[in-house]
Amino acid sequence: MNKRDFIAIGIVIILSALGFIFLNFNLKNDAQGGETVKISVGADIYGTYPLNENDEIKINTKNGFNTVVIENGSVFVKDADCRDRYCVRQGKIRNGSIICLPHRLVIEIESNDKSIDAVAG
Numbered sequence: 001m002n003k004r005d006f007i008a009i010g011i012v013i014i015l016s017a018l019g020f021i022f023l024n025f026n027l028k029n030d031a032q033g034g035e036t037v038k039i040s041v042g043a044d045i046y047g048t049y050p051l052n053e054n055d056e057i058k059i060n061t062k063n064g065f066n067t068v069v070i071e072n073g074s075v076f077v078k079d080a081d082c083r084d085r086y087c088v089r090q091g092k093i094r095n096g097s098i099i100c101l102p103h104r105l106v107i108e109i110e111s112n113d114k115s116i117d118a119v120a121g
């Protein structure tokens with residue numbers, strides 16, 4: 001192996017390493033970007049969930065229960081035992097929040113990208 005081969009191999013290794021770092025950086029950015037569903041009960045944060053992952057969250061508090069569903073980028077309350085069921089009637093949201101006053105439950109969609117908020121809101 002002469003010096004030129006060695007340099008050529010070195011360049012290839014560096015380029016693939018850079019590509020790997022770049023790819024990783026992009027993946028990381030994707031995970032951090034997008035929107036998060038934040039559920040809080042009273043002053044406490046119950047949990048945060050990625051909006052792009054379908055999920056069903058059963059929330060049981062001393063006030064009652066709410067079943068929150070995350071489905072295809074939207075959030076809705078599937079079922080609740082509150083007296084007005086206003087949270088259920090609010091239906092699916094893709095931005096903003098659903099509030100269940102009797103249960104002191106707040107479901108908020110938080111965007112890390114303000115420009116999306118401006119377009120949607």
Ligand SMILES: [Zn+2]
Nearest residue numbers: 082086087100
């Ligand atoms: Zn409710």
